[in-house]
Amino acid sequence: MDDRTAGASALKRLRNRRAWSLSVLAHALVDAGRELHVPHMPTAASVQRTVSRWEAGKAVPDDRYQLLLAYVYATTHCGQVSLGAGSDFAELCDALGLLGVGAGQVGETRTAVIRHLTDRGGASLLAFLTPGGQQGLAGALADPSRTDDVVLGDLAATVDGVNAQVGSLPFVRLQLMLSPAVEACRTLLAGPVPEPLLPQLRSTAVAASTLAGRLAFETRDDTASRVLYAEATRTAGELSEPWRQAGVHMSHALVTLYSQDGLERPRALVDAAVRAARTGDSVLVRARAHALQAEIAARANLDRQVQTALGLAWYDMEATHAGDPSSSSFSPGHLRGFEGVCQLWVGDPARAHDQFAESAATLTAPREQVQRAIVRTDQALARIRMGSPQEAAELLHTCVTAAATTGGRVPAIRLRRARRELRPWRREDWVADLDDHLMDALGA
Known part of the structure; x- marks a missing residue:
């Protein structure tokens, strides 16, 4: 069986597992399209024929239907959101990969679904656990001595899942999704977890507290950030x-x-x-x-x-x-960015500009978009110091958009710093346009 045939079979298996007819799935996709405001959705009868073609291996779901399928299968038949390993959602992502959909596209679909679910308050700690892991974690939290490696694996995957969405979702949403995992780690660390499992638990706790400390900083809660970093430091000190x-x-x-x-x-x-x-x-x-x-x-x-x-x-x-x-x-791209910052402070702005350009060209993954916005903002600052303020302002417009998408604090700080260096040209129309964009997007 080739990959495409296997992918088509997986789509059919998912539908049959829920005891859905072609008609039921078609109506579910139409309802999802309505909920997500997808324009020009065809009738259920037309969608049913399309689903039949997918399952026969005669066609592959396009971008629109990939999103709708993911949205439908992200929720169990009991109405719970489930995105972790072993879920229907995870199996759908695997099926799309077999059908030839690239990993990048599958990742974008995953992010879009999580964004929609957080819009309605549906994505939480439980969403990232395996179907059996939800019950296992509940038992472990009630009695930490019942903790096993499956529970800890699920907890680690949850933290990784939230971390993977940095740059794709606003920080405030990520903070809400991560908080239960941080609390779960605290509860388990305070309880009688079996000794052989402590290193694994501590590693996950360090990752969770460190990420939570960063998210608290990004959402301007510096007091909580310091507490979380102190927790992460103490726990990391217990690891070899x-x-x-x-x-x-x-x-x-x-x-x-x-x-x-x-x-x-x-x-x-x-x-x-x-x-x-x-x-x-x-x-x-x-x-x-x-x-x-x-x-x-x-x-x-x-x-x-x-x-x-x-x-x-x-x-x-x-x-x-x-x-x-x-x-x-x-990566080397990240290091080029650091080189550019150093040149900006103690070297040649023209050289810094080129190093920032090299760095930004490599920072293409969703997880790297915050860093890319920072690098691009610093590149604009280098342009100002090179005597090209209007070109710098043009670049800053793209940085404003990126900073607004995630609510990142550091990009906003760097943007304000670059804007201050444009003061000699504050009466120019292109500076006024940038100020309007900053006000509209960031309120500053």
Whole structure:
């Protein structure tokens, strides 16, 4: 059986599992189209014929029907949202892959469904668990001694699922989706979880608290952010994995850099990250720690230290990364962005501009859109310093849109900084247009 035939069979199997006729599924898709305001939906009879062609392997659902199918199968027959492994939704995504739909398109469909579900308040912690995992987690929370590796695997997948939506959904929604996972980790850590499972639980708790600390910062709750980072730091200290401690310190350093005045506290956190990373197993985490150390040095106008730290970052970046436990955490594109920031503070803005352009060209994944907005904003700042303010304003328009999509705090801070440097041209029409866009999108 080839992939396309297997995909068609999977679509039919999904429908039969729910004991739905072709007509019932067709009406469900039409209803979903109405709920999602899909224009020009055909009649149920027409949709039924289309479904029949999919299941016979004669056609593949187009973008519109992929969304509608995902929306229908994201909810169980009992009305609960279920997106985790083993769910009908997960099986549909696999079927679409077999039918030749690219991973990027499947990811976009997944994000669109989660966005619609959060619009109506339907996506929560339980949505990301496996069907059996919901009952297992409830039992473990009532009695942590009943925790098993299946429950912890589900909990880790939930945190990963929320993390994967950074850049695709507003931070405030992600915060609401993640909060129950953070509370679940706290409850289990406070209870008598079987000793062999503690490292796995602590790893998930560190990931959850670190992400929650970042989300609290993005939604301007700095007090909650500090509490969550303190939790993550304590729990990471109980793990024999220094690279995880380094990751917490780096994330904490970045939010501290933008939520407090001065460089003393961010520098201390970055230095702690470098020390932890040097004894850890992740070369990529070490590269990122050195890159962040270079940025802090650049902001302090310490050019010699900047060059040393960047050299160490590239040394680690060019090393072999086989088996790296944090393989997707940092890339040459990210490092180019750090180089650009350093050039912007202590070097040549023209060189910084080119480095930002190289970095932005590689940051194409949904998860990287916040970082891309930051890089593009800094690229616009470089254009201002190169004597091209109007071109900078044109680039800033795209950055405003990206910042508004996620509600990101750092892109907004960088945008305001770039706008301040346009003050000499404040009477120009193109600056007024940018101000209108900033007000409409960000209220500032």
